[in-house]
Amino acid sequence: MEMNIALLPGDGIGPEVIAQAVKVVKAVGKKFGHTIHFEEAPVGAAAIDLTGDPYPDNTHDVCLRADAVLFGAIGDPKYDNDPKAKVRPEQGLLRMRQKLGLFANVRPTFTFPSLIHKSPLKLERVEGVDFVFFRELTGGIYFGEPRGRNEQGTKAFDTNVYSKEEITRLARMGFEAAQKRRKLLTCVDKANVLATSRLWRETVQELAPEYPDVKVEYEFVDAVAMRLIQWPKAYDVLITENLFGDILTDEASVISGSMGLMPSASLGTDIKLFEPIHGSYPQAAGKDIANPLATVLSAAMMFDYAFGLKEEAQAITDVVNKSLAEGVVTEDIAEGGKAFKTSEVGDWLAENL
């Protein structure tokens, strides 16, 4: 197969972890006989520094002509804590999601036997955890209008808005995923307070009869925030709106003890983007110490979700597991054993694939 992959390294450790994923993707191409073209483009603070825009038109064009996008991370401390900053790296991320139509953010949570002891939760609570969030990513309060301030600047407002279509296309993805998994779908909302949540619940209730093999549960976002910690094994597929998804997927990411390894996919009708869930870790940037495994596993998701190549995806997952088993890991998970550099882990994965 011939594939065009856009590389958006972004900020902080982004370039370093993307570089390792590229090594692994190239090794997959060699092993399975695929021709893979890469095209790189700036995004985030890196793009602001270059062009003044966190998501330049040229970067958008690079994504549009690619078959899949591999994304690193965005964010730079020089733009934080300045509520009056005019351009922020995150705006680039949001604009990218919207312009590429990436309406579904898929975030699996699962455990690695060799890392589960790092979970803040007790072993019996977290062992065997395996659920996946479908977070709506291009709607809700992230994009709703009007938003801003009154004239005097003493009052601020944001608008949360959802249409039935937006809810339906996200919910269908969740239903379909549930059909292939343990057949439980949890709709997470705040229907006891929000009009948008009531439309979510109503829409999901209307769709449910089309998926008679899927059991649907409705839970309030505050209850899920509790139960994710108490009984994370109870969940299979969860669907939710943009803001609730932001909070809950991050909460979910730490329970497995392997936050640094969790991949994600952001899916649109045409374009699919893959990225580690961790941030840009500015403190670690340039030190060759960042853990590249989440980005490498995001590349595995790419072969599966974007190209339907399950064997290639599995080969990556296998070599990641091998690196964990043999202790070829970065300092964040080395635990007294030898800590390998980011680039060394990437080299090892590519060689051992």
Added chain:
Amino acid sequence: MEMNIALLPGDGIGPEVIAQAVKVVKAVGKKFGHTIHFEEAPVGAAAIDLTGDPYPDNTHDVCLRADAVLFGAIGDPKYDNDPKAKVRPEQGLLRMRQKLGLFANVRPTFTFPSLIHKSPLKLERVEGVDFVFFRELTGGIYFGEPRGRNEQGTKAFDTNVYSKEEITRLARMGFEAAQKRRKLLTCVDKANVLATSRLWRETVQELAPEYPDVKVEYEFVDAVAMRLIQWPKAYDVLITENLFGDILTDEASVISGSMGLMPSASLGTDIKLFEPIHGSYPQAAGKDIANPLATVLSAAMMFDYAFGLKEEAQAITDVVNKSLAEGVVTEDIAEGGKAFKTSEVGDWLAENL
């Protein structure tokens, strides 16, 4: 002292747990020589059944003429999962908060040595946890207008809105609490996305110089959702808006392992209300098995926050600790030991105060 206390038992187990708190409050009155008058009024589903309104005017009047309000819980399954229901018990709760001006919800999280093993978190993560949330309770997306549907019903919207005044009065409470505690204030927002959050951050930044002894940190809501599980001991006082507070205080409530014991206060300029953080547990209602300790500890908060009577508050806390030490507890925490009835625990507390 002479005190008028409004009792709003509400739904589910509300009446049973309030009845135990009343026994304890009466015992305090006897011991310390206070004359305490109680006036009871319906709220929630109970009030809908009686009057069609979840927060009837008469209940409001009872609260207005009281010095403090003791509240049970609200919510009934017959109103859940019906997105089209016209009246919902929760509307009563929200209207009550707004009409009484209860703008600050104070939710402490701490541990009980005898219950800490019930925490889903590992002991070393949770031992010694001691923080308190100040959640804004009468603003934000809970009340903002416009909210509702478009004409065809295919689109729904909610409005998040905050004024500088609303943020200021809540933030000042947080600063003052931090001054009396470990002098760390965390402002929780989503300033990288929301206009309202940027006003929160800006307002807190402007207030900070007035409290030079308090260290202020700014964290995104998604990061806090993670760190509450990973490093809960890092927090002291947290301030946040209504919706974030709803999610995060519930998340916080389960980490101590003693969710069933956590009290709360909702403070306004004139009126102060006290309630357990747990819900109405309809499954347990009428069985005399509900744990009354959170409501009893809410009564302790009442003596402290509403009447400035710290000795009385301490006497309640002491007798609760004694009941835990001696195993006079309900089935949810009895663990193989004898399980006492709700009413038996209340009697024991009143007798042993």
